[in-house]
Amino acid sequence: MIKVQFWGVRGSIPTPGRETIRYGGDTTCIEIRTGNELIILDAGSGLRRLGLDLLSRTKDQPIKGHIFITHTHWDHIQGFPFFTPAFIQENLFIIHGPHYDDKYLHQILAGQMATEYFPIPIDFMSAHLDFIGLSEEKIKIGKATVSSIHVNHPGIALGYRVDYQDKAVVFTGDHEPYHFFHADPIKQLEVNGEILSAETTDIERFTGKLDQKLVDFAQDADLLIFDTAYTYDQYQNGKKGWGHSYPEYAVKIAAQANAKALALTHHDPTDTDDCVEAKVAHTLQHIQQQGLNMECFAAKVGDVINLD
Ligand SMILES: [Zn+2]
Numbered sequence: 001m002i003k004v005q006f007w008g009v010r011g012s013i014p015t016p017g018r019e020t021i022r023y024g025g026d027t028t029c030i031e032i033r034t035g036n037e038l039i040i041l042d043a044g045s046g047l048r049r050l051g052l053d054l055l056s057r058t059k060d061q062p063i064k065g066h067i068f069i070t071h072t073h074w075d076h077i078q079g080f081p082f083f084t085p086a087f088i089q090e091n092l093f094i095i096h097g098p099h100y101d102d103k104y105l106h107q108i109l110a111g112q113m114a115t116e117y118f119p120i121p122i123d124f125m126s127a128h129l130d131f132i133g134l135s136e137e138k139i140k141i142g143k144a145t146v147s148s149i150h151v152n153h154p155g156i157a158l159g160y161r162v163d164y165q166d167k168a169v170v171f172t173g174d175h176e177p178y179h180f181f182h183a184d185p186i187k188q189l190e191v192n193g194e195i196l197s198a199e200t201t202d203i204e205r206f207t208g209k210l211d212q213k214l215v216d217f218a219q220d221a222d223l224l225i226f227d228t229a230y231t232y233d234q235y236q237n238g239k240k241g242w243g244h245s246y247p248e249y250a251v252k253i254a255a256q257a258n259a260k261a262l263a264l265t266h267h268d269p270t271d272t273d274d275c276v277e278a279k280v281a282h283t284l285q286h287i288q289q290q291g292l293n294m295e296c297f298a299a300k301v302g303d304v305i306n307l308d
């Protein structure tokens with residue numbers, strides 16, 4: 001069984017307040033449990049409460065966990081300085097993130113704790129912290145496997161897939177449909193031994209291949225958690241190139257991948273709970289119109305999903 005718990009579902013900036021209380025205002029953080037292993041996807045502001053919860057759950061026992069950061073934009077790392085378990089010597093955290101150089105990830109996380117931004121330097125975190133830079137690879141964590149894929153977002157960003165027993169959860173991280181190219185790592189693609197380049201390949205063919213690569217990555221996921229910050233209309237009217245997706249695109253990828261359930265996330269800071277619910281209703285209608293059989297809901301802070 002994989003246990004998934006949402007601690008942060010908001011994009012861009014924490015949005016506390018009466019209008020976001022049902023879905024939650026904390027930025028991205030997802031806890032995944034595979035047997036005894038603790039896997040955390042992203043260190044947005046939701047990580048603060050997860051840290052406190054881990055301490056109360058484990059009492060005085062040491063905590064060991066893996067944190068996989070999709071990318072280092074603020075809303076995906078800003079909870080890290082407030083992650084209390086990292087200040088306790090007996091604990092161990094292995095922090096993975098997108099870059100070939102392990103030092104780079106440490107620099108970014110230490111950088112947001114420099115005196116200009118934060119009173120406590122990263123060196124005050126007395127837990128054992130390891131930093132590992134990733135590209136597209138597979139990592140064994142106990143009996144689980146975590147795979148990574150480059151996605152389309154300004155800077156370098158990864159999506160993650162966690163496989164355990166015969167269950168899988170996939171998280172796109174921040175991702176925009178491929179017609180608007182961002183990251184260098186996705187501008188070249190190997191298809192059956194042939195190297196395709198975004199510059200020289202027909203755009204429809206190239207984006208089609210990239211979509212297929214994402215579909216393959218998400219194949220048969222029991223839960224696909226997808227960045228759907230915008231509605232299709234918002235995307236078309238001023239949000240193209242901002243690095244995020246909309247539900248129709250998420251449904252297309254989920255359907256082709258045969259995903260069983262689709263969770264919409266990275267709710268826009270301007271989206272009230274009512275907006276989030278309207279987006280889900282619209283997406284469910286779209287799924288029905290397409291004749292698809294797929295569960296769909298909005299990621300909500302506090303929700304626990306057991307994949308078994
Ligand atoms: Zn984000």
Ligand SMILES: [Zn+2]
Nearest residue numbers: 071073153174
């Ligand atoms: Zn981002």
